[in-house]
Amino acid sequence: MPPQTPMFKMCGLHSENDVRLAASSSASFAGFVFAPGKREVEPTAVREWLQAHPLHGKKVTALFVNAPVRKVIATVEEIQADVIQLHGEEPPEEAAIIRHRTGKDVWKALPHGEYTHQQIDAYADYVDGFIIDAKVDGRFGGSGESFAWEHVPGYIKAGKAHRLPLFIAGGVRPENVEDLLAYHPAGIDISSGLEKDGVKDAGLLEQLEKRLNSYAADISR
Numbered sequence: 001m002p003p004q005t006p007m008f009k010m011c012g013l014h015s016e017n018d019v020r021l022a023a024s025s026s027a028s029f030a031g032f033v034f035a036p037g038k039r040e041v042e043p044t045a046v047r048e049w050l051q052a053h054p055l056h057g058k059k060v061t062a063l064f065v066n067a068p069v070r071k072v073i074a075t076v077e078e079i080q081a082d083v084i085q086l087h088g089e090e091p092p093e094e095a096a097i098i099r100h101r102t103g104k105d106v107w108k109a110l111p112h113g114e115y116t117h118q119q120i121d122a123y124a125d126y127v128d129g130f131i132i133d134a135k136v137d138g139r140f141g142g143s144g145e146s147f148a149w150e151h152v153p154g155y156i157k158a159g160k161a162h163r164l165p166l167f168i169a170g171g172v173r174p175e176n177v178e179d180l181l182a183y184h185p186a187g188i189d190i191s192s193g194l195e196k197d198g199v200k201d202a203g204l205l206e207q208l209e210k211r212l213n214s215y216a217a218d219i220s221r
C-alpha cells in the first residue's frame with residue numbers, strides 16, 4: 001500500500017488561545033493533559049474553551065498518567081472526549097476496564113526501550129492505538145526529547161501487524177519532522193515542538209503544516 005498522509009495530533013493545549021489555534025489547524029486530534037505538570041488543565045476550563053472554539057470533527061483526546069479510573073471516566077464525560085491516552089504505567093487490564101466503562105477509544109503511550117515490542121504485544125488486544133514516546137528519566141512525557149528514529153520502522157511494522165494506528169511522539173518539531181516523515185508513520189504527536197516560551201505558536205504550526213503539506217504532495221505524485 002502506498003504511504004498515506006500521517007494523522008497529526010496536537011497535544012498539551014493549555015489555554016483558550018491554544019484551543020483556538022488547534023481548531024483552525026489541520027490536526028485530526030487535539031490533546032489535553034490531565035496530569036501534573038506545566039500543561040495540566042482542568043476539565044471545566046477545557047469544556048468552556050471547546051464551547052467557545054468548536055473543533056469541527058477533530059477528535060478530543062484526554063491524556064492521563066496513572067490516574068484513578070473514576071477520574072478518567074468523570075473527565076471524559078465532562079469534556080466529551082473521543083480518545084483516552086494513557087501515558088503512565090497503566091497495565092493492560094486497566095486499559096481494558098477504561099475502554100469498557102467509557103466506550104471510548106483507548107491509546108497506550110509506551111516509552112521507546114528494550115521491551116517496547118513485548119509491551120505492544122501485551123496491550124494490543126485491549127487498546128485502539130499506540131503512541132511511542134522517548135523515555136526520559138523522571139518524566140512521563142511532554143519532554144521535547146526524541147528517541148532514535150531508526151527504530152521507527154520496527155514500530156510501524158508492529159502497529160500494522162496488530163492493525164492498530166501507531167503514532168510517533170517525542171521531540172517532533174517543524175525542523176525535524178521531514179526526517180520522521182521519511183519513515184512514513186501512521187501518525188505524529190506533537191506538544192513541545194509547537195511551543196515558543198511555553199505557549200503554542202501560530203508560526204511554528206504554520207511551518208509544520210507546510211512540511212506536512214509538501215510531504216502529502218510528494219507521496220501523491
Ligand SMILES: O=C(O)c1ccccc1N[C@@H]1O[C@H](COP(=O)(O)O)[C@@H](O)[C@H]1O
Binds near residue numbers: 145190
Ligand atoms: O505534554 C505534556 O506535558 C505531557 C505530560 C505528561 C505526559 C505526557 C505529556 N505529553 C505527551 O508526551 C509526548 C511527547 O511530547 P513532546 O512533543 O516531546 O513535548 C506526546 O505524546 C504528548 O502528548
